[in-house]
Amino acid sequence: MTVSGDLKQLYYSETLAHNSMTTTHTSVCCGFCGLLCDDLTLEEQGGVLQVTAAGCARASSAFARVSGATDAQRSPRIKGHPTDLPTAIAAAAKILAGSQLPLFAGLGTDIHGMRGLMDLADHCGAVLDHMNATAKFRNILTVQGYGWVTTTFSEVRNRADLIVVMGSDVASRFPRFYERLVWPAEALFVPDLSQRKIVSVGTAQTAAAQSPEGVTPHHIPCGNADLPDVLAALRARFNGQGLAVTEVAGVPVSALDELAQQIREAQYAVLVWVAPDLDFPQAELTTQMIAGLLGDINQKTRAAGLPLGGNDGDFSADAVLIWQSGFPFRTSLASGKPDYNPHLYDTEGLLERDEADALLWVSSLDSRDARPETKVPTVVLADAGMPVDDDVAVWIPVATPGVDCEGHLFRGDKILALPLRAVIDTGLPTIKVVAQGILKQLESA
Amino acid sequence: MLIKLSGARVFDPTQNWNGEVRDIFMRDGRMVAEPEPGARIDETYSLPGRVIMAGAIDMHTHIGGGKVNIARMMLPEDHRRDLVERGEHTRSGCGCAAPSTLTAGYRYAEMGYTACFEPAMLPVNARQAHLEMGDTPMVDKGAYAMLGSDDFFLRMMVAQEDQRAINDYVAFTLNAAQAMAIKVVNPGGISAFKFNQRSLDLDESHVHYQGVTPRKVVLALARALEELSVPHPLHIHGCNLGVPGNVETTLDTIAASEGFPIHLTHIQFHSYGTEGPRKFSSGAARIAEAINNNPHVTADVGQILFNQTVTASGDSMAQHRNAHHGSPRKSVVMDIECDAGCGVVPFRYRDKNFVNALQWAIGLEIFLLTNDPWRIFLTTDHPNGAPFTSYPHLIRLLMDKPFRDEMFARIDPDAAALSTLGSITREYTLAEIAIMTRAAPARILGLQDCGRLGPGASADIVVYRDDANREDMFTKPEYVFKGGVRVVKDGKIQQVTWGNVHVVKPEYDRAIEKRVSAYYDRYQTISLNSLRVRDDEIPLLSNGAELRVHTCARHRGKP
Structure with missing residues (x-):
């Protein structure tokens, strides 16, 4: 059973002016931090994006890095050797099929990517953890134990x-x-x-x-x-x-x-x-x-907290995991039922204790390489700006929501899910497409 | 493909079918009339001794959106009481008070429900509601957008703007949020709480928006929906939820509607008197009488049942006030985007607790004393009164006087002494259950092709075994068909389908968008374009669901 979705192109660039050299995109929503500013202006030249208004250093470097990736960076690789997408997907499926306890970590993705990963994780019996989870549990445990305003x-x-x-x-x-x-x-x-x-x-x-x-x-x-x-x-x-x-x-x-x-x-x-x-x-x-x-x-006057987050898609992946399974990160689907344990299912611990025997690392947003060191067979789904690691078993470059594919992310106050549009077309697959491709291989095996 | 269901007693109140044995037919997902003799019937189900109704409709259930996900996140200990294993057709998840979206969809279908409506969608949080409803399989869905505590609207009220401008804003909101109706929660009170106002009575002024009262908010919105011909009238979660004496507020709210149609939601929580030794008593008789006497009023009950649950509400003022009753003792209260708010408080209703026991009796009294099953709806305000999975138990309480008496004998005796429940002999009939859970919700929502079995309707059909134990009967239908597909057999999912998204799109003067857009640019933290949920986003948000747009042509007129 899969949650199917229509992945047709939904967002059309608001293209103000263009000549043979430069295209201007206005009112762009930026997914590179939890603020999700929706007022950026970008200029596109030869497919490379430059933030020209309402930007920040973080947005400027991220848009430039992801859009400016080379063709080599956009090619799937098996042990460092360039290959095509179907071959890479088949290799990834083989690793997951041979795993007793696959770990899906990083999870730097948007809502739709996470939906695709959840379908796959349920089928494989994977553990789900996010690269920001250690920090996020400083808040999650407080909500679960006490609550807040x-x-x-x-x-x-x-x-x-x-x-x-x-x-x-x-x-x-x-x-x-x-x-x-x-x-x-x-x-x-x-x-x-x-x-x-x-x-x-x-x-x-x-x-x-x-x-x-x-x-x-x-x-x-x-x-x-x-x-x-x-x-x-x-x-x-x-x-x-x-x-x-x-x-x-x-x-x-x-x-x-x-x-x-x-x-x-x-x-x-x-x-x-x-x-x-x-x-x-x-x-x-x-x-x-x-x-x-x-x-x-709040017994007498008004006050409220603002526990800021939302970077690296953490609120987005967490929200999907919670509504689909009932539990936040560090949930295992290995037994067939969700098993949530923030102290047991952390990425570092599972790898150090040799419990996880395969790693699917997902990071499609800001090219930050936060991968743990590990010798277990690893599949990486990374945005094209990420430095390629030729030692990784399967490396699949994927599109970045808000740059070269559409998507939705939760903002840093958790209340708004905003649409991000494909500003440029690189032909890279979305995480959802890759996850569905792997699942299809596993289901037909 | 022509399918015949033969030999069952069929209930369809819209056609005055009250349980006579008859054959019904469906073709390609729709109900069809009996074919000409000699037509080729592809499949026949022989169903003697069975009861057939249309798929049930839950017109008020919190299944998707920010506060529901907060409730899920807060309650790992509750989920662990009911972990759900992945199956041949189904994904893993969890049940109980705040079920995972997938499990909720499966369990609704397994009980014979084929449509569910999320009643409290904040316009700023609309995408999340659609995303979660989108991940709720099996059932059709729709949502009611919340207005009445958003600053744009309250500024319009202070400026005493023309009703036409308010109508435009309401219509714009229905379109922008992809909503089916409008709900008002603690009218103006969610905003007032942000200004440190701790209660707001019907004729009390908002501390900041001077002169704006809940009465005025209710009237402006009720009138707007009537003038826009939106099928569902204003869905009202009134002032003073849970406060002893609020029966007066509720009766006054009916008067405040000035004859415009209104729907009073989870009215059980708004039917409390102050009589008796503990200054807490049942106002059910007066409420039922008011509903009986005011044909423009409908209500759903919001029955409580004894167990662990969680209350999730847009009423941040009331939830903050009640947070100390939480069990387990934790709560989340949130002020949201100059738009609304929310509060989540886990709750355990106990039959030996005086207040809880009387709440239980009050809900049942309202069900049994309200005469017209077309105007009172079966809800627990899931999960606020109880999880939706307790509906079969509730149906048995309504249909089975000896069983009800048995349960009544177990509650706190001081509460029982203040209730007339034991003397009420009424038992709901199957025909009345079919009205209040199928035909009536479809009518009050303006759903043209749900809740009935006549030709042209969606083939959403439930086949029950006619078990004298109505709880067992309604827990586990033998078959459920959704859009003609047999999705459930013997109470278990056979095939997973994804429902449609029901919305209304009333026309309005687009000039209001320029005003709202300028306001967003000036004060909010996104642009109006980011707020608006576009039609072409729905398939992506809602897992391929199709929009079903219902007409706003029917003008009900003041009675």
């Missing part, structure tokens, strides 16, 4: 009068966050945006966070590894509990009192964090502390 981009943009960033330089992962959400020209419910207060705890913000008037965020410096203590102290002080110390990890309690008072006085406080940056042991206890603080604030 959250908000979305347009609410932040229009409503927040106090934004507290914890442990991240947000613009390093979401380059236009401040431009688009924090410092727009106007907002519905914040009459004077120059009064919007930004506080960062832990990691400092870079220049992107500066207000148009040149005001830099108030910074409460501490090491990120000290955030558990600092945020616990903040919550205690917010709730009026006494502390026997005058400073916590170098942060004066008076600074936390001041922040607690700002939160109490805010119309709508937003607490922002980026899970990959909370890279210390038991970080889920810290996100749970944040969730608890949000719960406390």
Whole structure:
């Protein structure tokens, strides 16, 4: 049984002007970070894309790298030798057919790619894990154990009068966050945006966070590894509990009192964090502390969290996995039923313990090679910008949603699934097509 | 291919077929009239002693969209009670309170349901709803778009804009979200909660949008749908959900509709009085009387049944208020995109708990005291009152007085003492069940080819064994045909099909799009083009499903 889908070309470029040399594409949606900005302008010259408006460094390099791949980079390979797609698909199917426990990891794909991979995974009895899962579990475990109050981009943009960033330089992962959400020209419910207060705890913000008037965020410096203590102290002080110390990890309690008072006085406080940056042991206890603080604030006034994500298609792959199986990443379909275990089914552990005996690595979005080291037979489905590894058993270049194929991705606040269109045509297959091809081989074997 | 189903008692209220034995015929996915004598019949099912009805329609079930997926993500412990193995035809998944999309589709079909409607699709989250419904096999589907707490609409209300402009915005939203109807949830209240307002009564002003009250929101939207001739009237999740005394609010809401057709959803949660020693009592009799006396009003019940479930609602204000009742104790509340909100709280209804027991009795009282089965619908507000898989149990409670009495004897005695349920002798008939689960939902939604068995209808047919135990009978049909394909045999999936997507597309003055587009550019974080779900996206989002566009020509008129 497969979930079939119509993969006909759906999105047509909005081509403004073109001559023999250059084509301009406007209102392009960019899938290279969770912001999913839908206002980019690209210029295409000889099939290569250059961001000319509403861009960022991340988008510029990703569009250029993926669109500028060479023909050699776009050829499937078996052990480094160029081959055609059907041969590569057959070789991939053979590896999966011979596997007792295949691991589908990376999962840098969009909603439709993930649907195709789920059909295949159910047939093969595979384990599913994402390259960002370790970070994502800092949030997932908190939702599963406690819950939280959250908000979305347009609410932040229009409503927040106090934004507290914890442990991240947000613009390093979401380059236009401040431009688009924090410092727009106007907002519905914040009459004077120059009064919007930004506080960062832990990691400092870079220049992107500066207000148009040149005001830099108030910074409460501490090491990120000290955030558990600092945020616990903040919550205690917010709730009026006494502390026997005058400073916590170098942060004066008076600074936390001041922040607690700002939160109490805010119309709508937003607490922002980026899970990959909370890279210390038991970080889920810290996100749970944040969730608890949000719960406390909302007893009397309004506040909400913004746990930013969505890079590398992580929200998209996770959402499909959850609605189709009931469970998030680190779910095994090996027994025929979903078996979810965040502590058992992680990529590194399964490979280190020699449990997984084949790896299907999927990374079609931003050319980031986050593959684990492994000796097990490996099939890679990668965007054309990824450096080719000739040691890999089967290497299949695939199209990138929003560059050379259409697709849908979830935004970094999880609420919007936005359409991405094929800006150029490279003839590369989508992940869904490759997954369906492999499944067809396995079903007919 | 002509197929004959022969010898069964057939129920089709639209044709006044009330269980007489007759033969019915289908050809190429459609019902057809009895062919001329001598016509070649390709296949005949001999079905003496069986009961045949059209495929059932669930007109209010939370099967797809953001809050449903939050519920799934939150509840691994619940899924583990019912892990579903992949089968010859079916994918793996899970059941219980927040089932996986695939399992939900299989189980609906296995119970004889062939169409399901997601009642709370946020316009900004419409793609996710269509994606999840798209991954729900077997059944046709559609969704109701939520309006009434979105800032664009509330700004129109403050500006006291002309009703025609509001109609255009409503019609635009139905088109942009690919929706079947409009739902309002806690009218204006989801927005008010973002401004720290913790309750919003029918005539209370929104704290920010001064002068805007739930009464005005309800009236503007109910009128818009009537003037646009959208088949389904405004689907109302009223103010004060779950609050003792809200029976008054509900009666006032009926009055607020000023005669425009309205549908009151999960009305059980809105039928509470304040009498008795615990200031919590049944308002069912008054509610049923109001429905009986107001032919422009329809309602679905939102029955609760005793078990673990999860409540998933757009009513962030009520869900935040009730989060401390959560079991297990966890909750997600979300403010969403200047559009709406949501809240997810796991819940365990217990028969020995006074409040839960009375909620159970109130729902059944409403079912049994409302006279017209064409205007009261069988729902549990899945999963809020109970998972949809408990429908056969609920049907038995309605059809079997001794069984109902047996269950009534088990509930908290203080609650039982406040309920008239034990004295109600009514038992629903099979014909009435066929109305409330087939013909009536099709009529109230404007589905031309579902919920009936007459010539031209989609061949969505359920064959039951006529078991005196109605729970067993409705749990496991012998055969289910979807579009003429035999998809279920003996309660098990035989073939997987993918349903269609039902929508309405009322006409409107396109000038409203320029206004909404300018508003999006000025305040929102996407462009209007990114918001709008285009027709040509539907096959990709919805797994190859076809759009079934229903006409908005029927003008019901004020009674």
